[in-house]
Amino acid sequence: MNQVTATEAVSHWSRMLGISRYTLLEAWRNRFPVLVLVIVAVVYAIGMFVKELAITESTQVQIGFVAASARLAAVFVVALHVLQGLAREAQDKVAEIIFSLDLPRAIYVLGKFLAYAVLCAGVSALCALPMLILGSSSLALAWGASLMLELWLVAAASVFCMVTFSQLLPAATFVGGFYLLGRSITAIQLMSASTLSGDDWGARAAAIVADLLSLVLPRLDAFTQTAWLLGAPPVPITAGSMLVQVLVYVTLLLAAAMFDLYRRNF
Amino acid sequence: MTVGQRALFRVPIPVPAVVAAALILQIGMRAAEQRPTAMATDLPAPPSQMILATAAFGEPIGLAQGLTLYIQAFDTQPGISIPFKDLNYDRIESWLTSILALHPTGQYPMLLASQVYSQVPDQNRQRQMLEFAYRQFEHDPVRHWRWLAHAALVAKHSLHDLPLALRYARALAQRADHGSVPGWARQMHIFLLEDMGEYESAKILLGGLLANGTVTDPHEILFLMERLKALEDVEKSTVAPK
Numbered sequence: 318m319n320q321v322t323a324t325e326a327v328s329h330w331s332r333m334l335g336i337s338r339y340t341l342l343e344a345w346r347n348r349f350p351v352l353v354l355v356i357v358a359v360v361y362a363i364g365m366f367v368k369e370l371a372i373t374e375s376t377q378v379q380i381g382f383v384a385a386s387a388r389l390a391a392v393f394v395v396a397l398h399v400l401q402g403l404a405r406e407a408q409d410k411v412a413e414i415i416f417s418l419d420l421p422r423a424i425y426v427l428g429k430f431l432a433y434a435v436l437c438a439g440v441s442a443l444c445a446l447p448m449l450i451l452g453s454s455s456l457a458l459a460w461g462a463s464l465m466l467e468l469w470l471v472a473a474a475s476v477f478c479m480v481t482f483s484q485l486l487p488a489a490t491f492v493g494g495f496y497l498l499g500r501s502i503t504a505i506q507l508m509s510a511s512t513l514s515g516d517d518w519g520a521r522a523a524a525i526v527a528d529l530l531s532l533v534l535p536r537l538d539a540f541t542q543t544a545w546l547l548g549a550p551p552v553p554i555t556a557g558s559m560l561v562q563v564l565v566y567v568t569l570l571l572a573a574a575m576f577d578l579y580r581r582n583f
Numbered sequence: 584m585t586v587g588q589r590a591l592f593r594v595p596i597p598v599p600a601v602v603a604a605a606l607i608l609q610i611g612m613r614a615a616e617q618r619p620t621a622m623a624t625d626l627p628a629p630p631s632q633m634i635l636a637t638a639a640f641g642e643p644i645g646l647a648q649g650l651t652l653y654i655q656a657f658d659t660q661p662g663i664s665i666p667f668k669d670l671n672y673d674r675i676e677s678w679l680t681s682i683l684a685l686h687p688t689g690q691y692p693m694l695l696a697s698q699v700y701s702q703v704p705d706q707n708r709q710r711q712m713l714e715f716a717y718r719q720f721e722h723d724p725v726r727h728w729r730w731l732a733h734a735a736l737v738a739k740h741s742l743h744d745l746p747l748a749l750r751y752a753r754a755l756a757q758r759a760d761h762g763s764v765p766g767w768a769r770q771m772h773i774f775l776l777e778d779m780g781e782y783e784s785a786k787i788l789l790g791g792l793l794a795n796g797t798v799t800d801p802h803e804i805l806f807l808m809e810r811l812k813a814l815e816d817v818e819k820s821t822v823a824p825k
Contacts, residue, residue: 370633423598503619510618532613533606565612569605576602579594 329424336428344436349398353443360386361447377547380451384543387444395440395468396492399433399475404485413583422578426571430476437468452546460545466563467540473570480574499537506531535566626657626674629681647686654678667703672711693730701737713738724758731755732768749775786814
């Protein structure tokens with residue numbers, strides 16, 4: 318019995334790796350790495366131009382511009398790549414063929430996410446390259462590692478949204494909203510808790526809603542801060558809590574995606 | 584169960600269990616975190632004009648309006664309100680100058696300087712904003728005369744600095760275009776002289792104004808003649824005891 322379970326586990330593992338390999342192959346053939354490389358090169362070139370315009374602190378201005386732009390661009394391309402990849406598989410009925418095989422649906426989700434996680438690591442490494450050239454290597458590594466964690470969250474959210482909504486537009490809108498809300502939830506919480514917004518029932522309700530929202534959202538504003546590259550590195554406890562946060566939230570999103578996928582009738 | 588969905592029991596038990604566990608962990612972790620605390624940040628220096636012009640992407644007015652709102656809202660940061668007296672007025676002035684350079688016909692930065700930031704309970708900062716309005720008027724009298732007129736009133740009533748108010752009012756009378764500036768603004772320096780007890784100077788200026796035909800409205804002429812007569816009466820009454 319144990320032997321059968323072990324054989325099954327090995328089989329599932331190899332199938333999951335197969336799904337991941339083909340997802341990575343698809344990204345390679347879609348020239349995804351070239352696209353990211355071009356984006357990083359363009360951002361770096363514009364950063365050099367911005368540096369020339371600055372009168373003082375020119376290197377800091379360049380680092381600040383390149384870091385903020387590369388972060389946003391990375392989030393954008395990763396989300397779009399994941400969403401369009403899953404949408405294409407759904408439209409071409411590739412997903413249905415996979416689900417007709419003797420393969421648990423969870424393995425499909427895990428296989429896809431594993432590939433996206435590897436892609437995210439590659440994207441963050443490419444984005445961190447200019448920071449390595451411009452600033453300290455340890456700070457650039459910390460920034461790149463944080464970007465990778467942030468991209469994992471975005472990729473997991475994209476997988477969840479695409480599986481749940483099945484349509485590109487609502488899924489992309491939801492991922493965009495999730496990301497923006499995650500980046501601004503701390504500021505929203507601060508504003509709603511402040512006495513500046515009044516003390517009537519509306520203000521109190523807004524504060525409660527903001528607090529509840531903050532419970533189910535990751536604090537994305539704490540990730541990949543440009544300030545780290547400009548001499549305020551993250552403390553180890555921040556890095557540890559970010560890692561735990563990402564592990565918990567990615568698990569939540571992937572499990573929710575699996576839940577929706579198991580309930581779908583093809 | 585809706586069409587296209589399988590029954591709940593088709594979902595392997597570990598999946599909802601993991602969803603529930605992860606959700607509880609997420610909420611627990613966030614609830615255990617310290618509440619974010621509001622911290623005031625200093626107003627940074629504005630970027631150079633070259634950077635702003637590049638960042639505008641051909642829409643300098645849009646960028647100027649966005650920056651105006653940024654400056655206007657800077658004293659209210661998330662969860663904290665910074666008193667105007669704690670703001671760096673040199674930087675505010677730099678931002679207002681940069682915004683005006685992007686959008687020279689915009690009046691918003693002038694309104695912020697003369698009506699908002701000049702209300703701070705700090706005379707030095709008030710004077711700094713009034714001087715900003717004065718310099719901008721020197722640069723473009725047609726567009727900015729009303730802000731200088733307001734600055735003259737602030738100098739008189741809030742700072743109680745009549746010489747400063749007179750300086751602004753004189754600038755209005757000398758540099759403002761007759762067609763675009765109403766009479767009350769151009770005549771302000773006369774009444775300030777009167778307030779300062781400079782009746783002779785006020786009388787000469789008022790008489791000159793009536794004589795050179797600048798004022799054409801009959802009601803305004805009548806009002807100014809009454810003022811001239813009042814000035815002459817005051818002068819006679821102050822001379823009489825001698």
